[in-house]
Amino acid sequence: HRPVAAAAAPARPLSTELESGAWVPATEVTTLDTGLRVVSETIPAATVALGVWIDTGSRYETPSNSGVAHFLEHLAFKGTKKRSKAGLEEEVENQGAHINAYTSRESTVYWIKTTADKTEWALDVLSDLLLNSRLESDAIERERGVILREMEHVNKNMEEYTMDELHDVAFEGQGLGLTILGPIANIKGIQRRDIHTYIKTHYTPDRIIVVGAGAVEHDELENLAAKYFAPWAVEDAPPAFNTLESAPDAGGETSADFRPAFFTPGERRQNLDKQDLCHVAFAFEGAGWRSPYALPLQLMQNMMGSQFDRLAPVDHSAPFFQEVGLRGLMHSCNATNIAYKDTGIFGMYLKTDPNELTRDAAPEPVLPALMEALIRHFTRFAYDVSEEELYRAKVTLPPTPTPTLG
Structure with a gap:
């Protein structure tokens, strides 16, 4: 079993007023027994923004599974044990809410914005997406084409393409040098077992933060997070280290181990057709x-x-x-x-x-x-x-x- 974190205890608010007199909302932080953190900022509003930040992205991948984090993010909206894809879309629309997700090099984020009275419903939806996704083979096959089309769009955007090339040079042979979408061969070859292994390794409570901002009280958010994310425990997953300290020997490296990045100076020139600039x-x-x-x-x-x-x-x-x-x-x-x-x-x-x-x-x-x-x-x-x-x-x-x- 994974060691649990210290008993839940709220952190002190970070700040409430700047020297200039400007008001700044207090940030409250609580760590649950599972290691999952709950963070909130209460702001006078009629709406609330809720999100789940997961400490994983393309940086934690290897050349063999590059692109799996982004692939998984896509699949989360394709149906759960409680909600079909169409049912989820209709439910969110009927509630007047907005829901989305994104993957970056260091984070995967799922978020929803809704009215204050629907906070519990929103956390139920978010937890369902992350805990109960079906990851059906048909959905995986369909999503390959969607991601390949997304890649075509990204590669036509020269700013994004050039910045990906910069990362590949600056962090050669390292996770930060990998692209978020991954190579074409990986997108075509990722299987359900690869996605399941990635979830077990990276989607663990100690790597997750539930965040609320707007019309939300911290105690309420903490109780709801404990209620809806309580099942989040993966007993047989290898330890995931996400701090800058040296990780103890876990009986062999996994892609979840944090590896400090090393900047590698270099130069790359490409002569691309149909580019005037x-x-x-x-x-x-x-x-x-x-x-x-x-x-x-x-x-x-x-x-x-x-x-x-x-x-x-x-x-x-x-x-x-x-x-x-x-x-x-x-x-x-x-x-x-x-x-x-x-x-x-x-x-x-x-x-x-x-x-x-x-x-x-x-x-x-x-x-x-x-x-x-x-x-x-x-x-x-x-x-x-x-x-x-x-x-x-x-x-x-x-x-x-x-x-x-x-």
Whole structure:
């Protein structure tokens, strides 16, 4: 049996008021005996958003099962022991609720938004999806085609494609380098037993957080989570370690063991047909969201400028955007700051036409001029940041840190 966590005890609220006087809702955290955590923020509202965050994603996969987390997320909505696919869709629609899910490199999330009086119903639905999915063979076969079409759409989006390539280079041979959808061969070959093994290994209470925000009281959420997620116990699953500490020997590694990522500098160039523009992802090793450097990197991202588009010119205050706009160095770009548990990617995604020339007095090819300007503006953060620029970055920083292009 898996050791149970400490007895349930609420954590102290994180904050209620900023120095500026702005009100911030208190965050309450409770750990149940099973290890499942319950987190809530009570906000005056008529609605409630509820979600289940699972500490697993493509990072915890291997080349042989890459894509299984995303495949499983799709299957959760295809029918349970209590609800058929059509019955679930009709029930959610009749309740006026919204339900969805997504998979990222480090998380799988199922969420629902509804009115405050339907909180228990919503948790019943979420727990049913996660505990009682049928995973029928027919549904698995049908979903292969759906995911393959999704892959076609993703690969046509050059921004997503380029960022996947960046991860593959930056974390070569590691889980963070794998794509979320997985390769075509895996999508075509994943079987029910592969999905079941993944559930047993990763969908365990110690890796799960039930979250509520809006018109919800923490005690109510805690009691409902204990009621509806009580059966969540997988006795014969191998231990799943999701902390940064070294995991004890569990008699052999599983894909659930946390492996620190290592940034691998490199370069990759691809000549793709039917592409008029050059798509570039340029990045340094960033910082994990637990790192003391996480906030400074967000400020640097803000100072580089969050987004530039030649077709939608605005009065950019960021020196980099001012220069590239004046010299005509590129079509568009996004400053990128992706934070994971223990590492990150900090840089820029941009598009330019390598056949164009700069608008300088002595015109030169755009691409080398752009890369020179990009490196120069990144390195200047070490010695040339004014108090005014830093203040502007602080006051315009989004209230909730949100990694870009994750």
